[in-house]
Amino acid sequence: MRVGLLITEFKEKKVCDLCLGADIAARDLGVELVIFPGKKIITDQNFHDDKPYEYQYQAVYDYIYEAGFDGLVIDIERIGKEAKILKKESFLNQFGKKPMLVLSDMEGFDRVEYDKNDSDFEIGFLAIEQILKKISGNTVKSRKQVLKEFSAEAALNAIRKTSALFEFASQCSYTKDNYDFILSKITNAGFKDFELFLLERPQLCSIKKGWQVPKHSKRIITIHEGKAEKIDKVKYMDTSDIFDLSEIKGTKIIRNVFRGEEQYGFFIMGFDESVRIGDFDDLMTSIVLCGIRINFLKKCLVDTEEELLQCQEEIARxxxxxxxxxxxxxxxxxxxxxxxxxxxxxxxxxxxxxxxxxxxxxxxxxxxxxxxxxxxxxxxxxxxxxxxxxxxxxxxxxxxxxxxxxxxxxxxxxxxxxxxxxxxxxxxxxxxxxxxxxxxxxxxxxxxxxxxxxxxxxxxxxxxxxxxxxxxxxxxxxxxxx
Missing domain, CATH: 3.30.70.270 (Reverse transcriptase/Diguanylate cyclase domain)
Known part of the structure; x- marks a missing residue:
């Protein structure tokens, strides 16, 4: 059973608590939960010239269309906080007749049932139980747990990860073997589950013309249960199969990697408490972009050098x-x-x-x-x-x-x-x-x-x-x- 949880971003504590509750319930009930942090619906009213590419985050939701999801839970109140009701309805309607629950009242859409005194952590539990009932018709119950405080040890581990990532960012250069370098830094940072996908070429995503989920992508790095593997000479796979072919078990997060109007790839990461450090997710995405973009630049450089050598050879002959x-x-x-x-x-x-x-x-x-x-x-x-x-x-x-x-x-x-x-x-x-x-x-x-x-x-x-x-x-x- 595969369920998508559509959220804004992990910077908000309430969103993190919601995801932590949903993660515990999903693992207990054997559900594959995929979290989509797509920030907010962009409208003419909330589009800012100083952040012209924020619309790119929302494109991550498009992976849902052909990826075989059985149901969706959508935090429409936060995603559509700055959008009018018709815009929010249009956003929800794009997913068709797929079983769906929203976390706040929306006319014409089923809502997760909870008491006003329930915490976001508890709402996460209930959302998974109720979407499974909507999908299968059967009532299921997960073992309730109490939200643990973010321990000093967990915080220290997250800080170690961010420190390793900062080290990675500061040491990137055109002379490094970037795949190996990214791989070593991510594993050293303590990531147990991580998959990096590269597009054949950067793909444009325009706010006016939109974009289409790339049909093919290449998984170039896999870290599974702490064991890293660099994958060579792997054929491009259908992007619609990425979740079916993923080796990451349990709850996972998917993020697009883009710069300006160009998307370079995306990654799937195992969900853990690191997201409770608000900027961790965005930092991770930025650093992965850095490595991927350097790879594309190196490839362009190699192609140019080959072309020059070819021209020299032609002239010499x-x-x-x-x-x-x-x-x-x-x-x-x-x-x-x-x-x-x-x-x-x-x-x-x-x-x-x-x-x-x-x-x-x-x-x-x-x-x-x-x-x-x-x-x-x-x-x-x-x-x-x-x-x-x-x-x-x-x-x-x-x-x-x-x-x-x-x-x-x-x-x-x-x-x-x-x-x-x-x-x-x-x-x-x-x-x-x-x-x-x-x-x-x-x-x-x-x-x-x-x-x-x-x-x-x-x-x-x-x-x-x-x-x-x-x-x-x-x-x-x-x-x-x-």
């Missing part, structure tokens, strides 16, 4: 000014160097996915300089066009084939067939022999390298081309030695 003009080779009508790379990047982005293979080939006309020198450039141009025809015949129309240098071609193809590279090597050998035999005036000999790559999320075009080029250089070396 290219001896012809003509290859920088336009996207088409003037002689063969194939893509030139810039055209090849543009089309290759597009092909990989569109087609290179799980279960696919990329075949990359480099083809070198090692005889071209001699042909030009002995028989003239017209004959050399004819030889180049003949090779272009052969490559089009071997690799077919589904590949991207380009003349990337005067005497060099490159080809890339994305295929479902494993070991397709071997078939292409056999066909290239056949065509190469045919090419050697068809001209009696000179030898038009090709050296080529064809490599095949399984899909990997981190695999770049630059890496594939470099491996293929290195293989071609080794083949040239072996031919020389032979």
């Amino acid at each position: 290219d001896g012809s000014v003509l290859d920088h003009i336009g996207d088409e080779d003037y002689l063969t009508k194939l893509p030139n160097r810039s055209g090849f790379f543009a089309k290759a990047y597009d092909l990989l982005k569109m087609s290179f996915k799980n279960g696919k293979y990329a075949v990359v080939a480099y083809i070198d006309m090692e005889s071209l300089k001699n042909i030009n020198a002995i028989h003239g450039h017209d004959e050399g141009d004819h030889a180049v066009c003949r090779v272009a025809d052969i490559l089009s015949e071997v690799f077919g129309e589904n590949s991207v084939c380009g003349r990337i240098r005067g005497d060099e071609f490159a080809v890339i193809e994305v295929t479902d067939e494993e070991d397709k590279a071997e078939e292409l090597r056999i066909e290239m050998a056949r065509q190469n022999n045919k090419l050697l035999m068809e001209n009696t005036k000179y030898l038009n000999h090709l050296i080529y390298s064809i490599c095949e790559f399984d899909y990997e999320e981190s695999l770049s075009l630059r890496e594939m081309l470099k491996e293929t080029d290195d293989n071609l250089k080794n083949m040239r070396r072996m031919e020389t030695l032979g």
Whole structure:
């Protein structure tokens, strides 16, 4: 049984007491309780220019829609404290026909029944009992407990956590392995249950256009019962499944991590008494944002460095000014160097996915300089066009084939067939022999390298081309030695 508790924030003692009571009842009755601290409903009246992004907090409620909640308990009085009645009704109606109880009188909505002398802690108990009755039709009772004072030891533990988090914030830098750093600091701070999710890219959330819960997210850190695990090469999961797949048992809190209009990810944290320090939850969120954002910045930096290296490599390999003009080779009508790379990047982005293979080939006309020198450039141009025809015949129309240098071609193809590279090597050998035999005036000999790559999320075009080029250089070396 999964129940959502929608609150404002833990800064208010009454809200903390409510959550503590609901947590005890939920654990006693075997209910998975998820707490959503979404602050307040934003309206034109309470929108402040000095806090322009407070609306972001409310987006956390949207995870409820597709996440399989059996019922909701909503502290509508505090969430909608500054909103008009129609705005509060609209907020509640967005959850449809899902079983729901509110904590204060709202016409048309069922309220948790309690006495005016009941504390917020006791109301938390009653809310869980009554939402279960509304869901199942059966009356259940949890074992009542008295709210304990926030002990000196508990306060000290919470202070240790905040101190460790402050240390984390002060030491963040671009040079650290941020996942490992966040992980060590969170575990050292005493967190027993924590899961951090990263989006594929920052997602905009606008107060005018709203947002949509990201369809996919990647769990990159898991701390379960005090044991930490860094998760590598995990595929993006459906965000609607995050609670089903969570390893955190008992009551948990979910928070979005955002900066300005951009959401970077979110985290799920096991609920404990640390929330009784009012700013602890917000501090935790801010520091996690710091680590995630540094990770995105580092990724952008790495991508930029790779792009610069790619440009340097292209320029270093290219001896012809003509290859920088336009996207088409003037002689063969194939893509030139810039055209090849543009089309290759597009092909990989569109087609290179799980279960696919990329075949990359480099083809070198090692005889071209001699042909030009002995028989003239017209004959050399004819030889180049003949090779272009052969490559089009071997690799077919589904590949991207380009003349990337005067005497060099490159080809890339994305295929479902494993070991397709071997078939292409056999066909290239056949065509190469045919090419050697068809001209009696000179030898038009090709050296080529064809490599095949399984899909990997981190695999770049630059890496594939470099491996293929290195293989071609080794083949040239072996031919020389032979």
